[in-house]
Amino acid sequence: MGKPVRFKHKKKHYTLPEPGTTPGFVFIDSSSLKPKINFYSFSASVFNMVQLNSLLDITNKTKNKDLFYWVDIKGLNSAELFNVFSEELKIHKLVLEDITRTYHRPKFEEYDGYNFAISRMLRLGEDASLENEQVSFIQTKNVLYTFQETYEDCLDAVRNRLKEGKGNIRIGGTGYLMYALMDMIVDSYFSILSKWSEDMDEIEDRLLTRPDKSVMYETQLVKRNLIAMRRVVWPERDKMNDILRSDSHLISEQTKMFIKDAYDHCVQLMDMVESMKEIASSNIDMYLSIISNRMNEIMKVLTIISSIFIPLTFIAGIYGMNFAKQDPVTGKVMPANMPELYQAHGYEYTLLVMAFIALVQIIFFWRKGWFK
C-alpha cells in the first residue's frame, strides 16, 4: 500500500472584520501588501507608463479627454488610497467594501458614472493547489482602475499588447481594456483545466494498470478543485451576461461582441468542468468496482486452497488418531479399532481417496469459473 497522498489545500484564511461592522466599511487587512500603482495613459498613438506613489490629485492627472488611462493597483493595504476613491472620485462605499473584502463572487454592477466588476484570478500554486485571487474593476468614461491583492498575475500579455498597440487594445477605450483583462483571466482557466485534464489522464492510466489508494485520493482532489472552479465559472458567466444586457453607455456595442465571445468561453468552461466531474465520478465508481473485484479474487484463492486442503487434513487427522488395536496394558486385541491402518495398502488407498477428493473439488471450482 502506498502512502496516501495528502490533500494539499493551501486554504486562504481571510482575516474577516468583526461581524456587525457598518456596511460599507472599508476594511484594511494589515497583513496585506502595500499598493504598487502603475499609471498608464494611452491612445492610438500615445503610450506612457509611470509609477505613482499615491492617487492624490488623480482627477487632474486624468483630465485629458483625448487619452485613456489605466490605473493598475496591486496591493490593497492603504487607507489613504481608498480615501481618494471615496472622497475625490465619489465611489460608493459598498463598492470599496467589496474591493477590500476579497472573497466576492464575480459580478458586474452599474453605478452613476462608473461600472464596477469583479473577476476571480485562479492560479495553480507550486504544489498544485488552487490559488484564488480577486481582481476588481472600476471603469469610468476614460479611466480604468484595477485592484488586485498580490504583485504577480497572469495579465502581462495584456500589458504587452497595450505597449505594442496590437489590435483594438489602445483604441477600444476603457471598456475594451476591461474586457481584455477579464478575457485574459478566463483564458487562464482553460490552461488550468487542461492541466487537470492531463492529471486525470495520468490517474486513469494508473487506475487501469496498478490501482491503489492514491487513485482515489487524487481523483477526489481533482473533483474538489473542479467544484472550486465551478463556483467561479458560474457567476463569471452571469457577469458576462449582465454586461451584455447592460445598457451602460460605457460599454460600446463593438466591445459587447467581444464580451459575447467571452460569454461563450464561460459556457464552454462550464461544459468542460461538468464533463470532467462526471468522468471523475465514473473513475471513482470504477475504482470501487476494482476493489470489489480484487476482494473477490483474494477470497477465491483463500476458498480454493482452504476447501481443498481442509477435508484432506481431516482425513489425515483421522488416521493420526491413536485408537489402539491392542491395549498396551492388558494386551486385549480390539480388531474394530482403525483396521485400515493394518491393511497392506491402506496408505496408498488413502492417498488415492485424497487425490480423488481434491480432483472433484478442482473440477467443481473450474466449472464455477473460479480459475479464470
Next chain:
Amino acid sequence: MGKPVRFKHKKKHYTLPEPGTTPGFVFIDSSSLKPKINFYSFSASVFNMVQLNSLLDITNKTKNKDLFYWVDIKGLNSAELFNVFSEELKIHKLVLEDITRTYHRPKFEEYDGYNFAISRMLRLGEDASLENEQVSFIQTKNVLYTFQETYEDCLDAVRNRLKEGKGNIRIGGTGYLMYALMDMIVDSYFSILSKWSEDMDEIEDRLLTRPDKSVMYETQLVKRNLIAMRRVVWPERDKMNDILRSDSHLISEQTKMFIKDAYDHCVQLMDMVESMKEIASSNIDMYLSIISNRMNEIMKVLTIISSIFIPLTFIAGIYGMNFAKQDPVTGKVMPANMPELYQAHGYEYTLLVMAFIALVQIIFFWRKGWFK
C-alpha cells in the same frame, strides 16, 4: 473502535396549537418568555433608549414625525401585547399569527401602511447544536417593531452602532435599520459556516490519518447541519429579492442598494453550503473506500497465512498418520505403508518440500502485488 459520537440534535419541540384553530389565531405559548421591551427613539442627532412595560398608547409615543423609533421586543408571552398590535395598530391577524408561531420560513410581505418580514437567527449552541430562532419585523413609516423569542441575540453590534450613530444607521430610517438587523443575521451565518468549515478540515485530517467511525458520524452531522442551513438560506435569498422587487415606499432606493449587497451575500452563502455539502459527500465516499481497502488488507493477511500454512499442515498431517509397517498383533510386515517414514532422510526431504511449496506461494502472492 471508538465510541460513536452521538448526534447532538437539540431539537426544539414547538408547542403547536390544536390543528383546526381559527386561521389568524394569536397563539401564546405559555412556556415562552415574558416580553422585555426596549424603546429606542433616534434621529441624526438624537438617541434615546427606555424600557417599556407595555405598548399601550404606543401611537402617541411615536407621533413625532422627526424621529424614528425602534421597538425591540424580546419574549412573546403576552396576549395583551398582541392585542395592542391588533386593536391599536390594526396589524393583520395573519401577521400576528406568523409572529407567534415561530417556525416560519424567511419572507417579506407588504401590507397597507406597513411591511412584514421574518428572518431566522441561527446560533451554535454550547454542544455545537444549531439553534434556530425566529426574528419578525413590522416596519411602518417611522417605527420598526422587532420580535424575537429569547433574550440573547447577535444584534448588539447594531444596537451599538445605533447608539454611537456610526454610518447611515440613524439617518437611513426604519428601512435601513431593518436592513442592518437582517444583514447582521446573515453575517452571523458566515461565522457558523466558517466554524463548520474548520470542523470539516479537522475531520478530513482524521480521515486521512486515522479514519474511524467517528469520521462518518461527524461528517453526517455536518451534512445535516448544512441541510438545515440551506433550508434557511434559500428563502432568505428569496426574501431579499422580494424586497428588491417591492415598490413599497417604505424601502428607499438607497436602502435597496444595501439590500442588493445582502442578496449577494445570500447567494454566496448558498454557494458555500452547496460546495461544503459536495465535499462532505465526497469525504463519505472516501471513507467508504478506505473501509473497503482496509477489508482488502485484512483479507490479504488472512489469505496469505492460510494459503501458505494449510497445505503444509496437510503434509505434516499425512506423515502423522499411523499406518503400520508391521501389524502389532500379528507382526505382519506391510512395506507399502508409509515407506517415506523409514527413509534415512525422509524428514529432511519433507521439510524441503514444505519450504518449496511455501516459496512458490510467496512468489505467487508477490507477483499478484499482495505484499505492497
Next chain:
Amino acid sequence: MGKPVRFKHKKKHYTLPEPGTTPGFVFIDSSSLKPKINFYSFSASVFNMVQLNSLLDITNKTKNKDLFYWVDIKGLNSAELFNVFSEELKIHKLVLEDITRTYHRPKFEEYDGYNFAISRMLRLGEDASLENEQVSFIQTKNVLYTFQETYEDCLDAVRNRLKEGKGNIRIGGTGYLMYALMDMIVDSYFSILSKWSEDMDEIEDRLLTRPDKSVMYETQLVKRNLIAMRRVVWPERDKMNDILRSDSHLISEQTKMFIKDAYDHCVQLMDMVESMKEIASSNIDMYLSIISNRMNEIMKVLTIISSIFIPLTFIAGIYGMNFAKQDPVTGKVMPANMPELYQAHGYEYTLLVMAFIALVQIIFFWRKGWFK
C-alpha cells in the same frame, strides 16, 4: 437478527372503469359508501344544520341570497345524486367524472358560474399506513358542495368553528369556507410529518445504539411515505397558486390573503419533506457504513485468530509426524529423522518458538491498529 418488519402498504385498489369509456362518464363504484348529506345554512347571525336524503330541488333550498350554504356530502354511491348536479346545477360532466374517480391530484379549475377544486386528505391508519382520500369542492356564489369518500374526516374542527361562529368563518362566504377546509387538510399534513419525524428520531437512536435490519426497513418505509406525501404536496402548492392567480370573483381578495398563508404552508411542507428525505438517505448511508464496519470487525477477529494459530498448529503438526529414528522391522537407526524429538529440551524450545511467533504476530496486528 430480528424478523424483518414488513412494509405495511394498505394499498387502495381503485375499481377502475373500463378503459375507453366515454370521457365525462360518471362512474359509480358499487363498493363505495352511500351518501350522507349534511346541509348547513349560515350567516353572521344564523346557523342551521339538517340532514338531507337527496339533493332534489336543491336550487330552491339555496335560493335565499342572504345566507351561505354548505352541502357536505360523504359517500359517493348514488347515481341520482350526480344526476342532480348534472341536470339541475349544470355542472360539467368532466367535473363529475373527476369527483367520482377519486384518484386525482389536487387542482383548481374555474368554470362558468362555479369553481372546482380537489384536495387530498391524508390520514395515518392504525398500522401506520398512509391513507389517502379525495375531497372535492364545488363552489358557487353562495353554496359550497364538498364530496368525500368516507364518513370520518379531519374536518370537525371547522364544523365546530362554523357552529360557534368563531372568526371569519360565517361571514367570509363560500370562498373562505372552502379555504378553511383546505387549510385544515394541509394542517393535518403537519401532524403526519411530525409523527414521521418522531419515528425517524427513534430509528436514528436505534441506528446509533443497536443497528439491525429493521433500521433499514423502517427508514425505507418512512422514505416511501415521504415520496407519497410529496406527490400530494407539490400539486397542492400549485393549486393554491392557481387560486391566488385566479381572477374568479368567487374568491375575495381578503380570502386570497389567507390562501397566500396556506400557500406558504405548502412551501414549508415541501421543505420539510425534502429535508426529511435527505436525512433518511443519509441514515441509510450511515447504516450501510455501519454494516461495512461490522464486517471489518468480524474479519479482524477471524484473521487475528487464524493467523496466530494456523502457523502454530503447523509446527505442532511437524512434530506430530512419525518419521522413524529406527526402522521397527529392520532396526536400522536413522539419526537424521526428526532429531529434535530426541533433544532433552526439544519440547520446551518448541513451545518458546511458538510463543515467539504468536508474539510477533500480536505486535504486527497491534501496530496495524486492529485491536482498537
Next chain:
Amino acid sequence: MGKPVRFKHKKKHYTLPEPGTTPGFVFIDSSSLKPKINFYSFSASVFNMVQLNSLLDITNKTKNKDLFYWVDIKGLNSAELFNVFSEELKIHKLVLEDITRTYHRPKFEEYDGYNFAISRMLRLGEDASLENEQVSFIQTKNVLYTFQETYEDCLDAVRNRLKEGKGNIRIGGTGYLMYALMDMIVDSYFSILSKWSEDMDEIEDRLLTRPDKSVMYETQLVKRNLIAMRRVVWPERDKMNDILRSDSHLISEQTKMFIKDAYDHCVQLMDMVESMKEIASSNIDMYLSIISNRMNEIMKVLTIISSIFIPLTFIAGIYGMNFAKQDPVTGKVMPANMPELYQAHGYEYTLLVMAFIALVQIIFFWRKGWFK
C-alpha cells in the same frame, strides 16, 4: 441460486433509410404491412363504415360538409397511398416523412388547413415486453386521417362508441374524435403502469421473504420499462399543452376542456412513473443492504466456528507431538519432554482447558451480539 431472469427486450429494429436522403423523403419500409383502410362517415344521426382499397378521389368522397369523416389507415406499405396525400391533399412532405418513419416523439404541429399529431401506442407483449407503436393524425375541418403500423390496437372502444353514438363522439367533430383516440391511448398507459405496479408489489414481497438475484434483475427490468414509459409521457404532455395553447380553429374550445383533462392525466402519469422509479431504486438499495447483511451473517458463522476450534485444534496438535521421553535407540530418559502426557489426569485437565477456552470465546461473541 436461481437462474437469472433474462431481460426480455423485444427490440424493434427499424429499417432506417440511408442517412443523407432528401429531407421529406417518404420512406416505404418494404417489411411493413399493406394498408387496410376503414372509411367512416358520421354525423349525430348518420353512421357508415366501408372498407376502401385506395384513397384515390378521396376529396370527392369527403365533400359533404354536413358529415364528418374518419379515414382509419392500418399498415403503411403503399407508395401510392402517400402519393394521394402529397398530390391530392397537398400535405407537407415533412409530415409524410414523419408518418412513415415511425420512431418519432409525440408532437402536435399546425399547418395550413390541417393539424398534424403523433401519439405513441404502448402495449405489453406476451412476454411482458413493451411494444411501442406510432399513431399519426392528420386533422382537417371535417376529415380525420389516422395512421398506424399494425392491424391490432387498443382503439376499438372508441370505434364502438362512434358506432353507438354515445356521448359527444359523433357531434364533436374531427377535433373531438382525435382527442378521443389520443385519450384512449393515454388511458392504456394507466393499465400498463398498473400491471407494473402489481409486478413491483410481487417483487417486493419476494425481496422481503426470499431475496435472490431475480429481485435485482426484475426490478431493473421494471425500472428500464419506466424509463421507456417516461420517454413517451413527457412529450405526450407537451403535445397536449401545445394543443391547448394552439389557436387552430380546428380544435374547438369545448374539445380543449377535454384536452385539459388528458393533459392532467399525463401529469398524473409522470407523477406515477417518477414515484415508481424512486421506489424501484429504493428496493435496489434494500436488496444490496440485504446482500451485505447476509454476507455479515455468513462471515459470523465462519468466524465463530473457526475462532473456537482453531485454538482447540492447536492444543490437540501440541499433545499430538512426538517429543520422546526416552530415546528409543539409546534409551536415554528426557523428563522435560512433554511431561503433561505422563500425568495421571493430563487428558482430563486438557479437556477442561479446552472447554474453558471455548466458553470464553462464546461469551465474547455473545457480548458482541453475534448470536442475535
Next chain:
Amino acid sequence: MGKPVRFKHKKKHYTLPEPGTTPGFVFIDSSSLKPKINFYSFSASVFNMVQLNSLLDITNKTKNKDLFYWVDIKGLNSAELFNVFSEELKIHKLVLEDITRTYHRPKFEEYDGYNFAISRMLRLGEDASLENEQVSFIQTKNVLYTFQETYEDCLDAVRNRLKEGKGNIRIGGTGYLMYALMDMIVDSYFSILSKWSEDMDEIEDRLLTRPDKSVMYETQLVKRNLIAMRRVVWPERDKMNDILRSDSHLISEQTKMFIKDAYDHCVQLMDMVESMKEIASSNIDMYLSIISNRMNEIMKVLTIISSIFIPLTFIAGIYGMNFAKQDPVTGKVMPANMPELYQAHGYEYTLLVMAFIALVQIIFFWRKGWFK
C-alpha cells in the same frame, strides 16, 4: 480474469495559441492540412463544380445573382485564405478566430450581411474512439462558405443530391443548403448512437451470462462517449432554436420548417442519450450487485466446508494426542488418560459422532438456504 480493455481515447490535443493573444487573432495551426477548395455554382438548371487554388477575386466569381454558390473548404492551413475573408469579404475577425480555433460548441450568430454557424461532425474512428471535428458555415445571400479540418467527411450524400438536383437542394438557396449539411451531420449522430446501442446490447448479454471486469470497463467507456455526445447535442439543439427564432432574411420560412424538423431530431437525440446513460448506470449497478452476490457465493462455499471440517478435525486431533496410559519409563498405568482409545469400538463411535456433527451442520446450512 480477462485482461482489462483499455479505454481508447484518441484525444485530440489542440495546439492552443499562447494565452493572452489578441482576441480575434486568426490562428494558423501549422500542423493542420493545406486547404482544398471546391467551388460549386448551381441553380435549378445549372450545376458546375471546379477546384480553386485560392479565393482571390471571389467577389467577382460569385457576382451572378441568378446562381447560388457553395465554397467548400477542407483544411485550414492558409493565412492567405483568411486574409481574403478578412479584407475582401469583411468577415468579423472573431468569426475567423472561431473558425480557426476548432474547439467551439455549436452556435449560430447573425452578422451584418451574413450568418455564421458551427456544427460538430462526430465520427467513430477505427478503434471505436469518437472523433470530433468542427464544421463552420458562413452564409451570405447567395454564397455558402463551409470550413472543415480534414479531407474526409460524411457530407458526400449532400454533394450527390446537389449534383443530381434532387428535392429542394438546388432551389432552396444557401439557407437550405446549410440546413441540408447540418441535418446530414445530425443524422450521422443517429448512426453513432445506434452503434453504441448495439454495443450496449452485447455488453448486457455478457453481463447476464458471464460478467467480468470488461463489462464494467466497456460500460464506462460507452457512458463516457455518451457524455461527450451530450456535450455536442445540447448546444446543437440550442443552435437550431436560435436559427428558428432568428429573423435573418437569409433563412426563408420554408427552410425554417426543415430546421424545426432538425430541432426535433436533436430533442430526440437528447432523449436517447439520456435514456442510454440511465441504462448504462443501471447496468453498472447490476454488475456491482453481481459481484456482491458472487462474493456471497464464494464465502458460502468457504464457510460450509470450513464449518463442517474444522470441528471434525478438532475431534480427530483430540484422539491423536499422545497422553499415555502407561508411563514408558516407569511403567505406571494411568487409566484416566484417553480411555476412549482403548474401547473395543471407540473408533466406530467416534466416526459416528463425527458424522452426526456434520449432518447437524448440513441441516443448519440447508435451512438457512445456503445450498440454493
